[in-house]
Amino acid sequence: MELILVISISYLMGSIPFGLILTKVFLKKDIRDVGSGNIGATNVLRTGNKLIGYFTLILDVLKAVIPVLYVKLNFPELVYISSLSTFIGHVFPIWLKFKGGKGVATYVGILFSINYFFGIIFIVSWLIIFFISKYSSLGSILSSLLIPIFVFLNSSYENQYFFIIMFVLILYTHRENVKRLINKEESKTKIY
Secondary structure (H helix, E strand, O other), rough: HHHHHHHHHHHHHHHHOOOHHHHHHHHHOOOOHHOOOOOOOHHHHOOHHHHHHHHHHHHHHHHHHHHHHHHHHOOHHHHHHHHHHHHHHHHHHHHOOOOOOOOOHHHHHHHHOOOOOHHHHHHHHHHHHHHHHOHHHHHHHHHHHHHHHHHHHHHOOOOOOHHHHHHHHHHHOOOHHHHHHOOOOOOOOOOO
């Protein structure tokens, strides 16, 4: 029963499409008709409204932090199941015919909830890669690859398989970005 509740609540929290809700309420736009059509913070920034973009980012992080931290404190053995359920909720939300975001902000929330040091590693590496390349997608892919490498090299941490799965999922959600990066067609992102 606990397992079913953890999966259900984590998935439903993760599936709240904040990017869609905020752009509809405040900008009277459907974010799915803007830029890449994605509901995540990077695409919300393409509306030109940085405040809504950053607010989407914060809420997409928090919707992972809330369920994952709760499960970590009360059912620690289920924290990775909660994390995966939250991420899947964001990427495949039931409300939007299972077409959601790419999961990066939600993954950041998961990382900070599991071990804040992982979250710091991700953010710092993303910022370095982004400021060098100006590609949000490249920063997301490479930063998500660094986490399982770091976990593997530090044997004091366990569950490297979870982080490998998360990297594969991030790579999958960015498959179109990878094609555009290879073909030098990926658009650069402005975050300020």
